[in-house]
Amino acid sequence: MTFRTEHDLHRRRKGRNIGVGLMLVGFVALVLALTFTKVTSGDFELPRAEELSG
Amino acid sequence: MADASYTSLPQDYDTQLGDYFALLKPRVMSLVVFTALVGLLAAPVSVHPVIGFASILFVAIGAGASGALNMWWDADIDGVMQRTAKRPIPSGRVPAGEALSLGLALSGLSVMMLGLAANLLAAALLAFTIFFYAVVYSMWLKRATPQNIVIGGAAGAFPPVIGWVIATGSMSVEAWLMFALIFMWTPPHFWALALFMKSDYNDADVPMLTVTHGRRVTRAHILAYTVLLVVLAVGTAFTAVGGPVYLATALVFNGLFLIGALRIWRRPEATAVEDGYRTEKKFFRLSLWYLFAHFGAILVEALLRPYGLGGW
Numbered sequence: 001m002t003f004r005t006e007h008d009l010h011r012r013r014k015g016r017n018i019g020v021g022l023m024l025v026g027f028v029a030l031v032l033a034l035t036f037t038k039v040t041s042g043d044f045e046l047p048r049a050e051e052l053s054g
Numbered sequence: 055m056a057d058a059s060y061t062s063l064p065q066d067y068d069t070q071l072g073d074y075f076a077l078l079k080p081r082v083m084s085l086v087v088f089t090a091l092v093g094l095l096a097a098p099v100s101v102h103p104v105i106g107f108a109s110i111l112f113v114a115i116g117a118g119a120s121g122a123l124n125m126w127w128d129a130d131i132d133g134v135m136q137r138t139a140k141r142p143i144p145s146g147r148v149p150a151g152e153a154l155s156l157g158l159a160l161s162g163l164s165v166m167m168l169g170l171a172a173n174l175l176a177a178a179l180l181a182f183t184i185f186f187y188a189v190v191y192s193m194w195l196k197r198a199t200p201q202n203i204v205i206g207g208a209a210g211a212f213p214p215v216i217g218w219v220i221a222t223g224s225m226s227v228e229a230w231l232m233f234a235l236i237f238m239w240t241p242p243h244f245w246a247l248a249l250f251m252k253s254d255y256n257d258a259d260v261p262m263l264t265v266t267h268g269r270r271v272t273r274a275h276i277l278a279y280t281v282l283l284v285v286l287a288v289g290t291a292f293t294a295v296g297g298p299v300y301l302a303t304a305l306v307f308n309g310l311f312l313i314g315a316l317r318i319w320r321r322p323e324a325t326a327v328e329d330g331y332r333t334e335k336k337f338f339r340l341s342l343w344y345l346f347a348h349f350g351a352i353l354v355e356a357l358l359r360p361y362g363l364g365g366w
Contacts, residue, residue, distance in 0.1 A: 012068050013068055015071065016071050030108055033108070034104060034171055038105075
């Protein structure tokens with residue numbers, strides 16, 4: 001199996017790709033933080049069994 | 055709508071992250087973040103910092119999305135106007151189609167995420183704000199009526215209401231007072247700009263008041279709206295979001311603003327041309343400080359309240 005050589009386009013877009021990657025990581029971290037905050041807050045209730053079974 | 059690039063860039067120019075960011079109108083976004091944050095902190099309900107941070111971020115992204123949609127729609131006239139010719143689409147740095155895609159994607163993302171982070175009412179208000187700015191203002195009013203920025207100003211006035219709703223889940227008189235402050239502030243702010251960006255709106259055939267009714271009428275309108283704004287801004291001092299700090303700030307800035315508007319009204323056009331619209335530019339700069347000071351004062355009152363110092 002051979003890896004493709006780096007194209008000029010990849011080199012020129014490196015900064016942009018890294019930026020998009022960091023933003024995605026930040027977004028995932030934010031959603032995770034939001035989930036923890038909501039689940040650990042006092043008014044969070046798990047759905048009841050009958051609601052889950054429909 | 056024009057889909058063409060107006061200036062030449064290197065053929066292999068790759069759109070940079072900064073070009074996409076510029077599509078989101080970062081300066082407008084900073085005002086949106088600030089006023090939404092004030093709305094959120096002035097509300098009588100406290101919000102968890104993570105939820106508050108995420109919600110304000112999604113409001114900012116929503117505001118940026120509407121900015122991208124506005125730039126996509128207005129690319130043809132932006133290329134004609136000196137003030138906007140260097141924006142990403144007319145300068146050829148971002149293809150118009152990409153701006154549209156980015157605007158639509160971020161609109162959907164921000165509304166959905168705000169609904170999950172805060173509540174459905176806040177999300178619905180954000181969706182309406184994006185719709186109002188992109189469709190009602192940009193696509194309809196801007197090129198149709200000299201009342202474009204009067205009605206369109208509502209889009210910029212929603213962020214503090216959204217901030218309030220993020221915290222409380224409902225609307226109240228105080229939230230709408232903050233809305234009214236920005237709504238009444240917008241016309242004098244933009245008409246001052248229209249006075250000194252002399253030929254821009256003419257060149258682009260945008261029916262600003264300066265183009266349709268002349269500069270004398272625009273000067274009179276600036277004064278009239280300023281008088282109404284002064285009454286509203288000072289009156290707000292005696293409501294639940296006001297207090298001594300706000301009252302002192304409002305008295306100083308409204309005094310200065312009224313003097314500025316009177317000067318603009320009294321000035322003959324020839325004098326303004328002679329000194330390069332110095333008074334109009336000064337009024338425009340003051341208007342930015344005016345809004346910042348009023349919302350800053352509301353924020354100070356809110357932050358002092360837990361210590362028994364804010365409000366009356």
